[in-house]
Amino acid sequence: MAAGPPSTARNSAENPQPLGAVIGQVKGWIERCGWIWVQGQVIELRRRAAPTQFLTLRDSRSDNSARITCSSVVLDAAGPLTEGMTVVACITPRLWSKDASLSFECAELRIAGEGRLLVQLEQLKRKLQAEGLFDPVRKKRLPFLPRVIGLITGAGSAAERDVCENIRRRWPAARLRTRHALVQGPDAAADVMRGLAELDADPEVDVIIVARGGGSLEDLLPFSDEGLVRAVAASGTPVVSAIGHEPDSPIVDLVADLRASTPTDAAKHVVPDAREQAEQVRSLVGRLRQCIISRLTGEQQSLDLLRSRPVLRDPTGGFVAHQEWLDGARGRLERAIDRRLADEQTAIAHALRSVRTMSPKATLERGYAVVADAEGNSVTSVADVDAGDQLLLYLSDGQVVVEVDYQEAR
Structure with missing residues (x-):
C-alpha cells in the first residue's frame, strides 16, 4: 500500500496550510535567485500596447522553453527582433501568485549569432537607403555588346569558371579582363575595392562583373561592407553583382546596376546569345x-x-467625247447666232419701214413739196411771203425755184 504525504504536528490533514501561504513561501524562495545570462531562440513574440511585453524562449539544444516578460524599452533596445532569432537575455525567475505560474523577468536583451549580424546589416541598409543609394534612377543601363568585360572573382573559383564558360558559349568573340581578388575573410572587401577601381579606370572595360559562389552569412559578409557598397555605387562603369545563389542577398546587390541570381545568370545579362x-x-x-x-x-x-484604265490605254479616246461635245456646242452656237441675226434683221426692216413711212421724202413722193424762202427758212403761211419773192420748192426728185405773183389767204 502506497504511503501518504508526510505529516507533522504543524502540517497534517487535520491542520492544513493555506495554499496562498505556501505559494507565497515558494515565491519568496524562487525570487531570492539572482540574475543570470541565458541564450535561447525566440519562438513566440507578442507585442502589445501595454508597457509589459511577452515572448517565449526555447533552448536550442533541448525542448525546454520559458515565458519571458520585459518592458517595451528593453525589447526596443534589442533592435528589430523577430521570431526565430537567437538572443542572449539577462533574466531572473518570477512566480505569479494568482496562478502559481513561473516566468522570467528580462532586464536586458541582445540579439546573438547571425541575428546580430542581420540587425547590423539591416541598420546599414536603412542608412544607405536613406542616402538614395538604392534608388533605381541611379542604375546605369548595361551595354548591348561590351568591348571588354571586367571580372572580379576568386582565383580558380567555380564562379570564375561559370562566368567565363557561359560568356564564351553565348558570344565566342567576347573579351574578358579578369582581376582575381579575395572573396572571403577580413581583407576581402578591400581587395575587391582595389580590383573595382582598376577595372573602372580601364577605358576599354564597358561592364564589370563581381562574382562569388554561395556561402554562409559570414562568408558573404565582405560584400555587405559599407566601403565596398559605396565603391560600387560610385563606379562609372556599370556593375553586375553575382554573389552567391538566389536566396543570398548581400547589400552590394542593392546598389549594383544589375543583380544576377548566380554567376551563370550574370553571363546571360552581359552578352547576347x-x-x-x-x-x-x-x-x-x-x-x-x-x-x-x-x-x-x-x-x-x-x-x-x-x-488598264481607258484613258491610259487610248489617251486620245477622251478627246472624242469632248470633240463631240464641242461640235454640238458649236452647232448650237451657230444656230443661235443665225436666229439672233435673223431676228435683228427683221427688227431693222420693221424699223426702216416705220422710218420711211414717217420721213418727208415719202410725203414728197406722194406729190407734196416743201417750200423755203431765199434764206432757206421753211414757209408755212402765205403771210411769210410777198409778191415777187423767190421760193425754193423741194420735190421728191429735186428742187425748183419759183417767184410769187400774188398770195391769197384763206
Whole structure:
C-alpha cells in the first residue's frame, strides 16, 4: 500500500496550510535567485500596447522553453527582433501568485549569432537607403555588346569558371579582363575595392562583373561592407553583382546596376546569345524581304490598274467625247447666232419701214413739196411771203425755184 504525504504536528490533514501561504513561501524562495545570462531562440513574440511585453524562449539544444516578460524599452533596445532569432537575455525567475505560474523577468536583451549580424546589416541598409543609394534612377543601363568585360572573382573559383564558360558559349568573340581578388575573410572587401577601381579606370572595360559562389552569412559578409557598397555605387562603369545563389542577398546587390541570381545568370545579362541574335537577324531579313516583295507587288498591282484604265490605254479616246461635245456646242452656237441675226434683221426692216413711212421724202413722193424762202427758212403761211419773192420748192426728185405773183389767204 502506497504511503501518504508526510505529516507533522504543524502540517497534517487535520491542520492544513493555506495554499496562498505556501505559494507565497515558494515565491519568496524562487525570487531570492539572482540574475543570470541565458541564450535561447525566440519562438513566440507578442507585442502589445501595454508597457509589459511577452515572448517565449526555447533552448536550442533541448525542448525546454520559458515565458519571458520585459518592458517595451528593453525589447526596443534589442533592435528589430523577430521570431526565430537567437538572443542572449539577462533574466531572473518570477512566480505569479494568482496562478502559481513561473516566468522570467528580462532586464536586458541582445540579439546573438547571425541575428546580430542581420540587425547590423539591416541598420546599414536603412542608412544607405536613406542616402538614395538604392534608388533605381541611379542604375546605369548595361551595354548591348561590351568591348571588354571586367571580372572580379576568386582565383580558380567555380564562379570564375561559370562566368567565363557561359560568356564564351553565348558570344565566342567576347573579351574578358579578369582581376582575381579575395572573396572571403577580413581583407576581402578591400581587395575587391582595389580590383573595382582598376577595372573602372580601364577605358576599354564597358561592364564589370563581381562574382562569388554561395556561402554562409559570414562568408558573404565582405560584400555587405559599407566601403565596398559605396565603391560600387560610385563606379562609372556599370556593375553586375553575382554573389552567391538566389536566396543570398548581400547589400552590394542593392546598389549594383544589375543583380544576377548566380554567376551563370550574370553571363546571360552581359552578352547576347550569338545563336539567338543570328536567328533574329535571319528572321528580320526574311520579314524585310517579305515586306519589300509585298510593297513591290502592291505597287505593281496599282500600276497595272492605272494602265488598264481607258484613258491610259487610248489617251486620245477622251478627246472624242469632248470633240463631240464641242461640235454640238458649236452647232448650237451657230444656230443661235443665225436666229439672233435673223431676228435683228427683221427688227431693222420693221424699223426702216416705220422710218420711211414717217420721213418727208415719202410725203414728197406722194406729190407734196416743201417750200423755203431765199434764206432757206421753211414757209408755212402765205403771210411769210410777198409778191415777187423767190421760193425754193423741194420735190421728191429735186428742187425748183419759183417767184410769187400774188398770195391769197384763206
